[in-house]
Amino acid sequence: MAGLSISGVSKGFGSIKVLKDISLQVEDGEFLTILGPSGCGKSTLLKILAGLETQDSGSIFLGERQLDGLRPKHRDVAMVFQSYALYPHMTVAWNMALPLRMRRLNAWQRFPVLGALLPGTAAVRKEIAAEVSRVAAALGIDQLLDRKPAQLSGGQRQRVAVGRAMVREPAVFLMDEPLSNLDAKLRVQMRAEIKELHRRLGSTFIYVTHDQTEAMTLSDRVVVMADGEILQVARPQDIYADPCDLRVAEFVGSPKINIIEGRMQRDRLVDVAGLLLPLDVASAVGTRILIGVRPEALRLAEHASKVAISATVRLIEHMGSDVFVHVEMPGVSDLFVMRLPLERAFRIQLGEPLQLGLRPGQLLFFDAEGRRIRTTSAVTPIERRALA
Amino acid sequence: MMPSAAMSGHGAQTATSKPARLKTRVVDRFSEPIAAYLLALPGGALLALLFILPVIAVFVIATTNWSFGGTSLSFVGMRNFRDVFADSTFRMSFLNTIVYVLIVVPGTIGLGLLIALLIEARPSLRGFYRAIHFLPFMATLAASAVAWEMLLHPTMGLVNQAFSALGLPTANWLRDEKTVLPVLALIGIWQNLGFAMVLFLAGLKAIPADLYEAADIDGADGWFDRLRTVTLPMLGPVTMFVVVVVAIRAFEVFDTIAILTQGGPGRASEVLLYTLYRESFEYLRTGYGAAVTVVFLGIIVTLTLVQVGVMEKRVHYS
Amino acid sequence: MRIGQAFHPSAIGRHAALLMTGALTLAPFIWMISLSAKSPDEMFDPGFSLLPRHWHAWENYAEALTAAPLLRFLLNGAIVCFSILALQLLICVPMAYAAAKLRFFGRNALFGAVLLGLLLPHQVLALPVFILCHKLHILNSYAALILPFIVSPFGIFLFRQFFRTIPDDILHAARLDGLSEFSIVWRIVVPMSVPAMIAFSIFSVVAHWNDLFWPSIVIKTTELMPPSLGVAAFRGIESGNDYGPLMAGTVLVVLPLLVAFALAQRWFIEGLTSAALK
Numbered sequence: 001m002a003g004l005s006i007s008g009v010s011k012g013f014g015s016i017k018v019l020k021d022i023s024l025q026v027e028d029g030e031f032l033t034i035l036g037p038s039g040c041g042k043s044t045l046l047k048i049l050a051g052l053e054t055q056d057s058g059s060i061f062l063g064e065r066q067l068d069g070l071r072p073k074h075r076d077v078a079m080v081f082q083s084y085a086l087y088p089h090m091t092v093a094w095n096m097a098l099p100l101r102m103r104r105l106n107a108w109q110r111f112p113v114l115g116a117l118l119p120g121t122a123a124v125r126k127e128i129a130a131e132v133s134r135v136a137a138a139l140g141i142d143q144l145l146d147r148k149p150a151q152l153s154g155g156q157r158q159r160v161a162v163g164r165a166m167v168r169e170p171a172v173f174l175m176d177e178p179l180s181n182l183d184a185k186l187r188v189q190m191r192a193e194i195k196e197l198h199r200r201l202g203s204t205f206i207y208v209t210h211d212q213t214e215a216m217t218l219s220d221r222v223v224v225m226a227d228g229e230i231l232q233v234a235r236p237q238d239i240y241a242d243p244c245d246l247r248v249a250e251f252v253g254s255p256k257i258n259i260i261e262g263r264m265q266r267d268r269l270v271d272v273a274g275l276l277l278p279l280d281v282a283s284a285v286g287t288r289i290l291i292g293v294r295p296e297a298l299r300l301a302e303h304a305s306k307v308a309i310s311a312t313v314r315l316i317e318h319m320g321s322d323v324f325v326h327v328e329m330p331g332v333s334d335l336f337v338m339r340l341p342l343e344r345a346f347r348i349q350l351g352e353p354l355q356l357g358l359r360p361g362q363l364l365f366f367d368a369e370g371r372r373i374r375t376t377s378a379v380t381p382i383e384r385r386a387l388a
Numbered sequence: 389m390m391p392s393a394a395m396s397g398h399g400a401q402t403a404t405s406k407p408a409r410l411k412t413r414v415v416d417r418f419s420e421p422i423a424a425y426l427l428a429l430p431g432g433a434l435l436a437l438l439f440i441l442p443v444i445a446v447f448v449i450a451t452t453n454w455s456f457g458g459t460s461l462s463f464v465g466m467r468n469f470r471d472v473f474a475d476s477t478f479r480m481s482f483l484n485t486i487v488y489v490l491i492v493v494p495g496t497i498g499l500g501l502l503i504a505l506l507i508e509a510r511p512s513l514r515g516f517y518r519a520i521h522f523l524p525f526m527a528t529l530a531a532s533a534v535a536w537e538m539l540l541h542p543t544m545g546l547v548n549q550a551f552s553a554l555g556l557p558t559a560n561w562l563r564d565e566k567t568v569l570p571v572l573a574l575i576g577i578w579q580n581l582g583f584a585m586v587l588f589l590a591g592l593k594a595i596p597a598d599l600y601e602a603a604d605i606d607g608a609d610g611w612f613d614r615l616r617t618v619t620l621p622m623l624g625p626v627t628m629f630v631v632v633v634v635a636i637r638a639f640e641v642f643d644t645i646a647i648l649t650q651g652g653p654g655r656a657s658e659v660l661l662y663t664l665y666r667e668s669f670e671y672l673r674t675g676y677g678a679a680v681t682v683v684f685l686g687i688i689v690t691l692t693l694v695q696v697g698v699m700e701k702r703v704h705y706s
Numbered sequence: 707m708r709i710g711q712a713f714h715p716s717a718i719g720r721h722a723a724l725l726m727t728g729a730l731t732l733a734p735f736i737w738m739i740s741l742s743a744k745s746p747d748e749m750f751d752p753g754f755s756l757l758p759r760h761w762h763a764w765e766n767y768a769e770a771l772t773a774a775p776l777l778r779f780l781l782n783g784a785i786v787c788f789s790i791l792a793l794q795l796l797i798c799v800p801m802a803y804a805a806a807k808l809r810f811f812g813r814n815a816l817f818g819a820v821l822l823g824l825l826l827p828h829q830v831l832a833l834p835v836f837i838l839c840h841k842l843h844i845l846n847s848y849a850a851l852i853l854p855f856i857v858s859p860f861g862i863f864l865f866r867q868f869f870r871t872i873p874d875d876i877l878h879a880a881r882l883d884g885l886s887e888f889s890i891v892w893r894i895v896v897p898m899s900v901p902a903m904i905a906f907s908i909f910s911v912v913a914h915w916n917d918l919f920w921p922s923i924v925i926k927t928t929e930l931m932p933p934s935l936g937v938a939a940f941r942g943i944e945s946g947n948d949y950g951p952l953m954a955g956t957v958l959v960v961l962p963l964l965v966a967f968a969l970a971q972r973w974f975i976e977g978l979t980s981a982a983l984k
Contacts (some may be wrong), residue, residue, distance in 0.1 A: 421811060
């Protein structure tokens with residue numbers, strides 16, 4: 001078995017370009033998540049991989065075999081849909097058996113009633129039933145085989161959908177936001193089960209979601225997409241700590257990353273909210289630079305100093321073990337969100353003035369187009385300059 | 389990544405029945421349209437044969453002098469239409485049909501609405517009353533017509549017996565040219581009111597209960613006020629719809645005339661569809677019959693388009 | 707709606723009004739049954755009575771069954787209506803599915819043709835279709851009664867609207883599972899559309915069972931007559947003043963549908979109203 005090669009895939013509907021020249025290498029056995037906001041094209045890409053849509057250009061290879069032009073049933077992929085897409089008039093057992101029936105019985109053997117009388121049919125049907133039972137037991141739904149989808153809960157239906165994909169023992173599992181219709185508690189549980197399933201089966205999983213928690217916890221690698229393009233492909237921790245684009249930084253991380261505008265002052269210094277930071281980049285004076293500061297990158301300064309930022313508390317959100325403090329900083333239009341541990345923050349009052357310090361090395365710099373400017377060394381503020 | 393663990397996911401291969409998987413068959417990208425054509429072609433061909441071609445043929449025949457069984461055919465333009473409109477029988481037929489519709493539609497709507505309101509007013513025995521009033525719509529009209537003939541029989545009919553007992557004037561209802569059309573219209577109302585009633589019942593059910601509650605708070609809690617403030621206005625779109633549908637059905641009246649009066653006495657109960665039938669299929673004056681058909685078609689199409697327009701408005705306002 | 711007590715004056719008034727209208731509505735049927743049991747001399751009895759003095763029903767019904775092939779009429783109705791329905795489903799369901807869920811060139815033109823068909827009442831097409839049947843030499847046969855109706859624009863429209871509500875994902879799953887489009891229609895879509903199937907079936911059977919216009923045109927032999935035409939013919943046969951058998955005959959003709967209706971009232975009403983609401 002080998003991985004999936006996606007090269008130069010583009011797709012448009014009418015005048016709208018949904019996928020723009022997508023290229024991606026999926027390793028065999030990897031759990032790859034495609035993460036992005038609604039409308040970024042991730043579901044379309046998945047449908048193209050399944051053969052349910054045809055791309056306008058580009059090719060897809062599974063190992064040595066080209067998949068383009070092949071009908072879905074010949075591609076050796078299975079898909080779990082967001083809506084589960086269970087056949088409502090069939091029992092769970094029939095839902096799971098259908099793909100096997102289609103492959104192993106010919107049209108005559110599948111004929112209602114009479115087909116069962118043909119020689120050989122009974123043996124194959126017994127085989128199929130055994131495999132269905134095996135998979136159902138593995139998923140914990142063997143008690144439900146005689147029920148219809150309408151009689152199942154959301155979590156049970158989701159398992160049946162997974163089971164229907166599993167019986168086919170495909171090379172690639174495609175999952176289109178399979179957890180988004182479940183309530184929060186169930187989602188956490190199913191996340192763990194999907195991770196376990198991947199570990200057990202070892203097949204390639206391609207998972208589409210807009211939920212960054214799922215992406216971060218489940219994946220070997222994450223592909224961040226927006227507007228039909230791939231922004232970044234990396235391990236989850238690298239996506240978080242080392243985003244290559246402003247959109248990636250903004251999409252991953254909760255609460256959202258704070259973005260402050262600054263201007264290049266003189267060579268290699270950027271003026272941010274009255275603070276000067278050294279930035280090793282050759283840019284003209286006055287160039288706009290965007291700085292991303294994660295909520296945990298600020299801390300309360302122990303004492304006032306020339307490099308601390310003054311801020312006023314405008315909103316306090318107690319989350320249990322953490323506190324989100326929204327502060328107003330001079331010269332910055334939006335409120336800045338800070339994450340502080342409870343023991344540090346429990347005495348903070350609304351309206352209180354605070355002195356904040358930046359953790360060195362945790363700033364992310366982006367140019368005006370959102371591209372990441374990588375710095376070679378940790379950035380520490382130089383001095384504070386009084387605002388005019 | 390996951391090396392040989394990848395193999396464990398593919399399970400034990402059963403030797404007996406798994407066919408060679410991953411057979412590479414490059415199927416054309418046109419499988420979807422081809423399947424669509426195969427599924428739709430029989431119906432599409434029959435649609436052309438039984439609907440499109442015939443309607444064109446009607447227009448063509450209407451402009452010729454062709455007679456069924458005859459071998460000659462020549463284009464005569466609008467002559468058939470001029471003949472039709474000049475013919476006193478046709479004009480009578482047209483007029484009668486209009487009068488019939490003008491009696492049936494208000495009568496059906498009025499009674500249907502009244503009965504629907506009565507049924508919905510309280511929950512008891514709704515199904516029973518609904519069934520009773522819907523029965524005439526279900527029954528084969530030909531058979532009902534014969535039953536009505538018995539009711540309306542001048543000597544032994546129940547109607548005349550009842551009327552004379554009550555001191556009301558009696559008549560030979562179906563043989564008197566002054567009464568035949570209204571009586572036929574009455575039968576039409578009788579047959580259609582169940583249908584109107586059922587549509588009104590659906591419309592009444594769709595009125596949200598909170599509107600009535602708001603009306604209560606505003607002081608409109610008597611039955612007349614509720615009717616005026618909430619019920620009738622909310623039923624507006626449904627009523628328009630029912631009017632058009634009943635009007636179309638009324639224009640298409642045929643069974644009662646064919647069985648009971650054959651257009652008589654004189655031409656007093658001649659209606660459009662019966663004229664069409666007789667000219668085309670009994671007298672075999674096909675050109676003439678086709679012209680009548682075209683007129684009939686024009687009326688029905690207009691009404692149907694009105695119906696579509698009404699439906700569009702409903703969709704946009706709801 | 708205020709739930710009052712059962713014996714509230716307005717409740718009694720409502721029942722009185724509805725019973726009155728109900729009685730008037732049922733009057734023809736009741737009279738029909740009553741006459742079917744009366745003897746000829748009683749018919750012209752000036753006194754009004756519902757129940758006959760002498761129970762003449764057996765003679766009337768026997769006469770009706772022998773004078774005209776009434777059971778044959780009913781059988782014809784059954785054969786024709788179910789044949790029409792079977793063929794309609796066979797032809798219209800796949801077409802509606804293609805129109806609802808598949809993408810192909812000419813789809814809009816096809817649907818336009820369906821809408822055009824919806825506009826045309828079948829009486830308007832009678833003349834050319836009659837000529838067609840004549841050319842096919844099927845006049846005066848079951849085929850003539852069945853053929854013109856086997857494609858129903860109304861059915862295509864109704865099914866298409868219903869099929870459009872089926873989630874695309876289920877069809878995608880079916881294709882991934884290996885079903886052909888043909889299999890999808892009959893194994894997935896139809897079982898999921900049972901309400902629409904029932905509604906249409908009722909509408910179709912009722913409409914064609916009660917149709918008088920088209921059978922009058924194409925059928926001349928008594929043995930082939932469907933119920934409506936049979937009643938009309940029977941009325942011609944029974945001349946004279948003995949209306950008993952005639953009434954017996956009409957009772958027999960009306961009975962099947964009314965019994966079916968009584969048993970499945972809800973389906974009938976919902977089917978016909980959804981049909982009308984198109």
